[in-house]
Amino acid sequence: MEENSKNAPMFMQGNEALAEAALRAGMQAYFGYPITPQSEVMEYLSAQAKKHNAVVLQAESELAAINMVYGAAGAGARVMTSSSSPGISLMQEGISYMASAEIPCLIVNVQRGGPGLGTIQPSQADYFQATKGGGHGDYRLLVLAPSSVQEMADLVFDGFKLADKYRNPVMILADGALGQMMEKVTMPPAGSLPYTEKPWATVGKPTTRERNILTSLHIVPEKMEEINLRLQDKYRRMRQEVRSEQIGVDEAEILLVAFGLSARICQKAIELAKEKGINVGLLRPITLFPFPTEAIAKIVPNVEAVLTVEMNAGQMVEDVRLAVNGKKPVYFKGRMGGMIPTPDDIVLEIETIAEKNRITQV
Amino acid sequence: MGQVLTMEGMEIVYEKPGTLTQTPFHFCPGCGHGVVHRLLMEVVEEMGIIDQTVGVAPVGCSVFAYNYMDIDMQEAAHGRASAVATGIKRVLPDKYVFSYQGDGDLAAIGTGETIHTVNRGENILMVFINNAIYGMTGGQMAPTTLLGQVTSTTPFGRESSHVGFPLKITDLVAQLPGAYYVTRQTVHTAAAVRRTKKAIEASFKYQMLKKGTCFIEVVSNCPSGWKMTPVEANVWMEKNMLPIYPVGDLKVPKQ
Ligand SMILES: Cc1ncc(C[n+]2csc(CCOP(=O)(O)OP(=O)(O)O)c2C)c(N)n1
Numbered sequence: 001m002e003e004n005s006k007n008a009p010m011f012m013q014g015n016e017a018l019a020e021a022a023l024r025a026g027m028q029a030y031f032g033y034p035i036t037p038q039s040e041v042m043e044y045l046s047a048q049a050k051k052h053n054a055v056v057l058q059a060e061s062e063l064a065a066i067n068m069v070y071g072a073a074g075a076g077a078r079v080m081t082s083s084s085s086p087g088i089s090l091m092q093e094g095i096s097y098m099a100s101a102e103i104p105c106l107i108v109n110v111q112r113g114g115p116g117l118g119t120i121q122p123s124q125a126d127y128f129q130a131t132k133g134g135g136h137g138d139y140r141l142l143v144l145a146p147s148s149v150q151e152m153a154d155l156v157f158d159g160f161k162l163a164d165k166y167r168n169p170v171m172i173l174a175d176g177a178l179g180q181m182m183e184k185v186t187m188p189p190a191g192s193l194p195y196t197e198k199p200w201a202t203v204g205k206p207t208t209r210e211r212n213i214l215t216s217l218h219i220v221p222e223k224m225e226e227i228n229l230r231l232q233d234k235y236r237r238m239r240q241e242v243r244s245e246q247i248g249v250d251e252a253e254i255l256l257v258a259f260g261l262s263a264r265i266c267q268k269a270i271e272l273a274k275e276k277g278i279n280v281g282l283l284r285p286i287t288l289f290p291f292p293t294e295a296i297a298k299i300v301p302n303v304e305a306v307l308t309v310e311m312n313a314g315q316m317v318e319d320v321r322l323a324v325n326g327k328k329p330v331y332f333k334g335r336m337g338g339m340i341p342t343p344d345d346i347v348l349e350i351e352t353i354a355e356k357n358r359i360t361q362v
Numbered sequence: 363m364g365q366v367l368t369m370e371g372m373e374i375v376y377e378k379p380g381t382l383t384q385t386p387f388h389f390c391p392g393c394g395h396g397v398v399h400r401l402l403m404e405v406v407e408e409m410g411i412i413d414q415t416v417g418v419a420p421v422g423c424s425v426f427a428y429n430y431m432d433i434d435m436q437e438a439a440h441g442r443a444s445a446v447a448t449g450i451k452r453v454l455p456d457k458y459v460f461s462y463q464g465d466g467d468l469a470a471i472g473t474g475e476t477i478h479t480v481n482r483g484e485n486i487l488m489v490f491i492n493n494a495i496y497g498m499t500g501g502q503m504a505p506t507t508l509l510g511q512v513t514s515t516t517p518f519g520r521e522s523s524h525v526g527f528p529l530k531i532t533d534l535v536a537q538l539p540g541a542y543y544v545t546r547q548t549v550h551t552a553a554a555v556r557r558t559k560k561a562i563e564a565s566f567k568y569q570m571l572k573k574g575t576c577f578i579e580v581v582s583n584c585p586s587g588w589k590m591t592p593v594e595a596n597v598w599m600e601k602n603m604l605p606i607y608p609v610g611d612l613k614v615p616k617q
Contacts, residue, residue: 029453055452059445060478067442067475071449074436075416079449097439202434202450204413204457213428215419215437 009186014152015040015179017187018082018108018172021153023048024190025160027106028077029055031068033087036120037176038110041082062087066094066107073098073105074214076201078160082108084176085126086117088134095169096135100216100227102200104163106156107141108172110179113338121338122176124260127315130173131289138228140235142170143288145259149183151286157193162241164196166234173288175311177261177340244292245284249299252281253359254350257296257320258309259285262341266309269346276347278354288316296323304357307331309346311339329357381407383432392592394582395424395491397549401559402460402489403431405566415458416450418443422464423497441472444479447486458569460487465506466496469531473505476531483540483574487565490532490577493584494603501587505529508602513587528606532579536612542574544613548581548604550596568615581607 012020019041022030030049032042042058049056055072059065065081073079083091088109098105109130113123130143142162144155155172163170205211218224245263248270249255258266263284273280283299285292300306306324308317308331317332324330333349335341353359381403387396406415412433419427421440428435438446443461451459468476468490479488495513496502502515506528510519520528536544543565547558558580565576581603583595590598 029449031449057448057452060474063442064445064448064475064478067439067445068449068452070438070442071418071436071446071451072453073449074446075450075453077453079453093439094442101437202416202436203454204411204415205432205434206413211428211432212434213437214435215428217425217437 007186007189009184011182012149012185013040013180013182014149014174015110016044017149017185018152018156019044019048020187021156022080023052023054024188025157025193026078026191026195027054027080027160029072029079030081031057031059031065031072031079032081032083033059033062033065035084035087037112037122037179038082038084038108040179041108062090063094066091069105070094070098070103073103074101074202076198076203078195080106080108082110084110084112085114085123088126088129092135095141096137096139097216098169099139099141099231100137101214102167103169103214104167105169106159106163106172107169108174111173111175113336119338120176122178122261122311122340123336123338124175124262124311125313125315125336126173127288127310127312130171131291139231140238140289142166142168142238142241144170144172145286145288146172146174146178147260147263147284149178149181149185152178153185153187157188160193166238168234173260175261239290241287242290242292242295243286244295245286246295246299247282247284248279249281249283251279252302253278253304254280254353255299255303255306256280256282256309257285257306257316258282259288259316262309262311265341265343266346268343269350272343272347273350276351278350278359280350285316291319291323293319293323296320297325300324300327303328304359305329305331305353307333307349307353309341310334311341312336379404379407381412381432383430385429387430388426389423390586392583392585392595393423394493394549394580397555398489398491398558398580398582399424399427399430401549401555401562402462404559405562406433409563409566411458411566415460416454418447418450418459418461420461420463420467421498422467424462424464424491425498427462441467441470442475443467444472444484444486444488445475448479448482448484451484451486455485458566460489462489463491464497465490465492465494465504469505469529473531476535477538480535480538480575480577481540483542485569485572485574487562487569487576487578490579491582492579492607493582493587495584495587497584497587501584505531506607508606530607532577532612535577540574541577541613543568543576543615545611546579546581546607546609548599548609550583550599573615579607581609
């Protein structure tokens with residue numbers, strides 16, 4: 001993609017927009033392994049790597065890839081990897097090590113339906129894995145959920161920035177549809193994300209400092225607990241990064257909560273419901289961890305019911321229930337295994353909920 | 363009798379390299395790990411490349427290598443040291459990078475990474491300590507365990523019909539075009555220590571030529587895991603391991 005100085009909108013595929021954004025965000029190294037529906041990321045980067053002086057290496061597995069990320073990011077570089085659900089599962093050990101050793105990086109999961117080898121169709125079934133830890137031990141990733149090709153690009157910048165700010169891996173949780181679809185996107189300008197000092201990086205020990213060690217091993221339990229307490233404190237501080245988008249919540253009688261592609265579909269459902277005389281609003285979490293608990297809690301008194309829509313068996317709905325805290329009924333509509341709920345599916349659900357809760361149709 | 367020794371009139375001919383920390387080695391008496399740690403750090407000090415060297419420690423008895431080596435280091439997941447080293451080297455191509463791994467780490471759980479790191483010809487040094495056993499986890503069978511060798515998971519001796527054969531990973535690695543220098547050494551005699559140091563020295567120098575991977579296997583011992591005294595262990599190693607893992611260069615750079 002030619003440098004777009006005028007920042008005119010371009011028509012791009014989600015995966016390619018993400019890759020282009022990574023280069024513009026100053027990504028210095030990428031390690032990955034092909035898997036549908038995100039292989040275009042590495043293909044795009046491979047073609048552009050030389051021009052941007054970036055390392056792009058196809059590893060022998062996701063296991064190797066994530067550990068290359070560990071090494072390169074530990075040496076101070078701005079590093080990204082991307083994969084889809086089965087590959088992300090394979091990376092979990094390495095992600096846990098990076099969370100513990102506090103090595104910042106950006107991990108992109110363009111989700112597909114599972115479990116197992118599953119399907120190559122879009123899914124949101126890795127919500128638990130992304131937001132609750134994923135690998136072993138008590139750790140969290142900052143998780144960002146794009147819902148447009150524009151956000152596939154924008155959130156890359158946010159992702160790298162947050163990773164460096166918290167010295168923590170950040171995950172972009174997209175899905176196969178967002179990765180594959182083409183939309184208009186305005187690319188953030190190249191060079192707009194400055195590099196941060198990384199005095200902890202292993203680059204060779206000068207005489208002016210002690211040696212730098214990146215490790216996740218703390219054999220003395222008192223020390224390991226101390227590290228855990230520090231990490232938990234960091235995860236609490238991350239709460240200030242919470243972000244969500246709200247659409248039409250002020251007049252809403254029913255609140256929809258949905259992220260990513262599901263949120264896009266909900267927007268259409270909201271229009272259709274309005275035609276039927278039901279006022280529905282949408283809260284779309286942009287950060288899945290930290291989760292917009294307070295934002296949801298604030299809206300709850302003004303609505304009669306909450307409906308969570310996801311492309312899974314009901315994962316984020318658990319966090320929604322915690323936010324609603326029993327104050328209003330919480331419903332769930334989902335499709336699984338690569339199936340996408342249609343706006344009509346959602347409207348039908350909305351109508352049922354309206355009836356159950358005796359919401360007067362205007 | 364009762365003579366007081368002073369340093370007067372004496373010359374220091376051997377001392378601890380400044381690249382080793384003051385932390386005493388935790389290794390069992392007679393173990394080869396400490397010797398190889400020291401040799402690596404001697405070479406780094408003598409070459410004056412402390413500020414240009416990054417090491418990668420494995421999971422295994424040498425997991426704490428960074429407690430002793432006074433250089434920048436990363437601790438990798440079990441088996442992934444050469445992938446981590448790849449990541450470091452790719453973004454710091456002009457620095458010296460080495461990985462340090464045991465046989466379980468390099469030749470069992472990390473076999474894929476080992477083969478592909480060398481196949482890409484990563485310009486790093488891979489140090490491989492072959493003690494034919496899992497030291498850290500208490501003496502289980504390693505991929506390099508000899509046929510008939512008793513370990514805690516081969517209590518009646520390793521049987522090839524059940525768990526296969528001793529894996530000569532170094533021989534495999536030497537076949538790969540990405541390998542630049544491949545050698546097998548030991549550290550159980552003074553002369554052997556000197557030869558191993560030479561191999562390490564050469565490997566660090568070769569790194570800057572950017573012609574491929576340097577791979578040094580050190581056939582070593584595990585007195586605790588083998589349930590032998592240090593002297594018995596070295597005798598056993600010479601008698602039983604060296605016929606299977608003979609000392610010598612497997613691949614030398616073309617002149
Ligand atoms: C994923 C994973 N599996 C298993 C272990 C347990 N483990 C730690 S060290 C080790 C074997 C080490 O043996 P080797 O690599 O030969 O090194 P040595 O201790 O003999 O020096 C194992 C199995 C681990 N830490 N991580």
